[in-house]
Amino acid sequence: MSAKQQLINKIGLRLDGRRANELRRIRCKMGVFSQPDGSAYIEQGLTKVLAAVYGPHQTRNKQKAQHDACIINTQFSMAVFSTTDRKKRPRGDRKSIELSVLLQQALSAVIETDLYPFSQIDVYVEVLHADGGIYAACVNAATLAIIDAGIPIKEYICACTASLANDDVPMLDISHQEEILGGPTLTITALPMSEKIVLMEMSQRFHLDHLPKVLDKALEGCKDIKEILDEAVKDHVSKIGSATGWANASS
Amino acid sequence: MSLCEAEKTFILHGVAENFRVDGRDREGYRPIELETDIVQHAFGSARLRLASTDILASVKIEIDTPLPEKPFEGKIEFFVDCSANATPDFEGRGGEQLAIELANILTSAYSAPQTLDLRELCILKGEKCWKLYVDILVLECGGNLYDAISLAVKAALFNTQVPKINNMTIDGENVDIDVSENLLDCRRLNVKHAPILVTVCKIGEHCIVDPSLEEEQCMMSSVVVAVSNNHFSTITSMGSLHEETLFECLNLGHKVAVRLNQTLIETLEKMPQNQDVGFLK
Structure with missing residues (x-):
């Protein structure tokens, strides 16, 4: 109990000096690499993720090809130096496989798969630095990379974490330190424009009465993230556009 | 990536004339x-x-x-x-x-x-x-x-x-x-004497360093040398090479490695501290 009380102090500040409803600083960039069809880099606080998208291209495994939709193939991996204790291997462990599947499910909800029959889209995410909210950062990075690749999506898909501090106050975007100190973590993946929740995952338990407010907080976070991503996309497109001459960067 | 015969010939001719596809000479780095x-x-x-x-x-x-x-x-x-x-x-x-x-x-x-x-x-x-x-x-x-x-x-x-x-x-x-x-x-x-690896590729009659992805497709054989303080610490060759060509490759590798090492050390010593750029550049 004492650990939980420390999550937010008396004057309403969290361990890293944020308020309960504040996100960590998000910085992102699209088109970091030249070889993939789309790539993006995102930093949420200290969590750093690179995403690369290849495709749509012909399916590598002919048997898997679907006549009415494309398949989405995802792989999640973490650099061995991404955590404080060095990891043994970058992928293939249970957690990585689970996160790959979750990412694939989330992306299937937004990508217009029926436009590319008999094809495949590869989405690879690489965590360079893990400091809480890895899955959320991966989803956000993948969204940017998919947009960079020019693959049609229904709308932005964003993910955000939220928790309940002091058994009362919902707080947003949980850092690794806060994850360790305890308190439940709710990760949601949502379509912020239509306010649909694609995926929801929770660790530890809290009373059902608290769920609506934590969920609301997380959704709010997703909307905030969407604004930031949208800004980054517009910025990127206007830069590319002004280089090719079809858009004016100043207007 | 796979190249067609014509593309390979183009690269081959470029190397022969000491003017590679991207404008470098045979000893040039990207x-x-x-x-x-x-x-x-x-x-x-x-x-x-x-x-x-x-x-x-x-x-x-x-x-x-x-x-x-x-x-x-x-x-x-x-x-x-x-x-x-x-x-x-x-x-x-x-x-x-x-x-x-x-x-x-x-x-x-x-x-x-x-x-x-x-x-x-x-x-x-x-x-x-x-x-x-x-x-x-x-x-x-x-x-x-x-x-x-x-x-x-x-x-x-x-x-x-x-x-x-x-x-x-x-x-x-x-x-x-x-x-x-x-x-x-x-x-x-x-780390003054930490080794530097240099890949020397043989394309046609000539040896080049720093092959691009396209050039790697055209190479017949290659030698990877590790040079540390003017000495070779490892030599690995892939594909077959005539003895004479091998020594030519080693010489080129050594020359380039020494140059590369010097540039790297100079750059590292001048490196500004605590820049916060990373992948955002």
Whole structure:
């Protein structure tokens, strides 16, 4: 109990000096690499993720090809130096496989798969630095990379974490330190424009009465993230556009 | 990537005329970007971009027991991970073979005692030593992985800060090490003689360095040399070469490696500290 009380102090500040409803600083960039069809880099606080998208291209495994939709193939991996204790291997462990599947499910909800029959889209995410909210950062990075690749999506898909501090106050975007100190973590993946929740995952338990407010907080976070991503996309497109001459960067 | 016959001929002719597809001569390197201190919680790190080849190297340090046959030496281990971000072929276990090959060549290049003095890493003879984990992440493949990786590793080792030890207490079998708590109280490794790998490719009648992805398709054979302080520490050749050509390759490799090493050391010494750029540039 004492650990939980420390999550937010008396004057309403969290361990890293944020308020309960504040996100960590998000910085992102699209088109970091030249070889993939789309790539993006995102930093949420200290969590750093690179995403690369290849495709749509012909399916590598002919048997898997679907006549009415494309398949989405995802792989999640973490650099061995991404955590404080060095990891043994970058992928293939249970957690990585689970996160790959979750990412694939989330992306299937937004990508217009029926436009590319008999094809495949590869989405690879690489965590360079893990400091809480890895899955959320991966989803956000993948969204940017998919947009960079020019693959049609229904709308932005964003993910955000939220928790309940002091058994009362919902707080947003949980850092690794806060994850360790305890308190439940709710990760949601949502379509912020239509306010649909694609995926929801929770660790530890809290009373059902608290769920609506934590969920609301997380959704709010997703909307905030969407604004930031949208800004980054517009910025990127206007830069590319002004280089090719079809858009004016100043207007 | 696969090239057609005409494209290969074009590259071949370019090499013969000492004017390659991207305008370089046979001994020319593509532009290199280097950044150090990019992974915050590692003891040392570097990111190197050689045209479109992207490498992230990071060094982590742990306390370990030295090998019984080398009680005065610390340990160094290389681990390479070919990320699927580089190419879909690396998905799952696809990049493992290449990764092992790369790690092995680094291990053998650094195994010579004159390259990196592992005695610096000894804490207590036969009992405790530092172990360096050098983890290399291949984020994009644009040809010439060997050279890029060796440069990134050298830069990361240059950047590495080994914690200082205040005192040790030995109580029978147990050794208690008191590591300095001041984060700035560190020492740097001496990496002056750390090896540099240079890949020399034979295309047509001539040898070139720093092959691009396209040029790697046209090469008949290649030699990877590790040069440390004017000496070769490892030579690996792939494909068959005539003795005379082999020596020609070695000479070229040596010449380029010395030049490269000098430039790298100069750059590292002038490197501004604490820039917060990373992948956002």
